Amino acid sequence: MNSWIEISEDSDFSIYNIPFGIFSVGDSGKRMGIAIGDQVLDIAELNSLGLLGHDIQQDIFENNYLNDFIALGKPVTSSVREKIQKELCDESSVLKENSDVFYDQSEVTMHLPIQVGDYTDFYSSIEHATNLGKLFRDPENALLPNWRHLPVGYHGRASSIILSGQPIHRPKGQTKPPEGDPVFGPCRLLDFELEMAFIIGKSSQLGDRISTGDAGDHIFGMVLFNDWSARDIQKWEYVPLGPFLGKSFASSISPWVVTMDALSYYKVAGPVQEPKVLPYLQYEGDKNYDINLQVSIAPEGGEETVISNSNYKYMYWNQEQQLAHHTVNGCNVNVGDMMASGTISGKDEHSYGSLLEITQAGKKSLTLIGGEERKFIQDNDTLTLRGHCKKDGRRVGFGEVSAKILPAKD
Numbered sequence: 001m002n003s004w005i006e007i008s009e010d011s012d013f014s015i016y017n018i019p020f021g022i023f024s025v026g027d028s029g030k031r032m033g034i035a036i037g038d039q040v041l042d043i044a045e046l047n048s049l050g051l052l053g054h055d056i057q058q059d060i061f062e063n064n065y066l067n068d069f070i071a072l073g074k075p076v077t078s079s080v081r082e083k084i085q086k087e088l089c090d091e092s093s094v095l096k097e098n099s100d101v102f103y104d105q106s107e108v109t110m111h112l113p114i115q116v117g118d119y120t121d122f123y124s125s126i127e128h129a130t131n132l133g134k135l136f137r138d139p140e141n142a143l144l145p146n147w148r149h150l151p152v153g154y155h156g157r158a159s160s161i162i163l164s165g166q167p168i169h170r171p172k173g174q175t176k177p178p179e180g181d182p183v184f185g186p187c188r189l190l191d192f193e194l195e196m197a198f199i200i201g202k203s204s205q206l207g208d209r210i211s212t213g214d215a216g217d218h219i220f221g222m223v224l225f226n227d228w229s230a231r232d233i234q235k236w237e238y239v240p241l242g243p244f245l246g247k248s249f250a251s252s253i254s255p256w257v258v259t260m261d262a263l264s265y266y267k268v269a270g271p272v273q274e275p276k277v278l279p280y281l282q283y284e285g286d287k288n289y290d291i292n293l294q295v296s297i298a299p300e301g302g303e304e305t306v307i308s309n310s311n312y313k314y315m316y317w318n319q320e321q322q323l324a325h326h327t328v329n330g331c332n333v334n335v336g337d338m339m340a341s342g343t344i345s346g347k348d349e350h351s352y353g354s355l356l357e358i359t360q361a362g363k364k365s366l367t368l369i370g371g372e373e374r375k376f377i378q379d380n381d382t383l384t385l386r387g388h389c390k391k392d393g394r395r396v397g398f399g400e401v402s403a404k405i406l407p408a409k410d
């Protein structure tokens with residue numbers, strides 16, 4: 001495919017991508033767009049020009065969220081994406097002479113793309129689960145007995161999922177010093193978690209199960225996901241019911257939703273699962289995705305230091321298995337639900353997806369490019385996750401999710 005738009009080779013938003021997002025410009029209302037190169041194409045305007053087909057109501061596109069569009073179903077959303085691709089490759093397209101439909105990404109305001117109904121966080125990287133087991137439990141038997149038999153997860157908090165760029169105040173909470181009584185105050189061990197999340201594109205009915213074979217029909221696309229974690233709060237509160245306030249203060253996502261249509265070109269085989277999983281978790285074909293992931297940290301006014309390079313393909317449990325497991329008891333899912341992967345760590349210390357692992361829970365320090373040292377995130381640090389696929393010269397990326405940590409509120 002060749003577009004008449006100038007797109008640099010290292011752009012995440014190539015003609016093969018066409019990710020959907022919600023933007024506004026000046027005091028215009030929120031509307032749907034796609035990212036192409038360093039521009040945003042106004043899809044609402046394309047629909048009013050009659051270029052998208054399907055006779056879709058204009059308020060689907062002049063909308064605060066993508067949910068209504070996604071709910072039209074993949075036959076429609078995939079066809080809309082293909083029509084946009086064709087238009088951007090057609091030398092005789094009316095868009096070529098129409099400057100009203102394009103904006104520089106630098107001049108638009110991006111908004112949270114999805115109204116997230118429910119948010120679930122999995123724990124599906126075997127390297128991450130093993131690292132944590134070694135740190136906090138038994139180095140010889142790091143994985144708990146259930147781990148290789150089911151994709152462990154918990155129900156998270158949807159209300160505090162926020163868009164990249166929105167700063168976050170350091171959370172306060174209750175912690176327990178090694179000696180003495182619990183205390184209340186700002187979190188001291190603030191961490192990130194390198195994750196990705198998939199978005200439900202087709203609802204299911206209460207009581208019904210989604211099989212691994214059908215799961216793909218229910219998944220619309222993906223975003224980068226930073227599951228901010230207050231390790232000291234988490235450590236004291238999590239027994240016996242799991243994560244609570246140490247996680248729920250904020251999770252940041254990237255603004256552009258990259259479709260599974262765009263990502264299907266980058267499918268790869270997942271790790272061999274041993275022992276063999278129960279029949280409802282068995283699957284056929286390549287279900288992992290080769291997505292390069294990177295984490296960097298920058299102190300106030302300082303340079304970014306890359307602190308991890310990981311990959312989504314390391315996931316032990318894939319999306320189809322996660323969704324099959326999530327619904328195996330009859331739990332229904334809805335369009336706009338968000339399912340995060342869990343921290344994505346690789347085998348070596350340069351591919352760990354959290355500071356907890358990188359600094360061995362604060363036993364070691366990281367030295368940043370400017371010479372400063374870090375064990376956990378300090379006030380005014382900015383944390384950025386990036387992700388992209390690349391194969392045969394085709395690049396499809398997510399851009400970034402970035403946020404600055406502000407001091408705790410009084």
Ligand code: CA
Nearest residue numbers: 193227342343
């Ligand atoms: Ca997590």
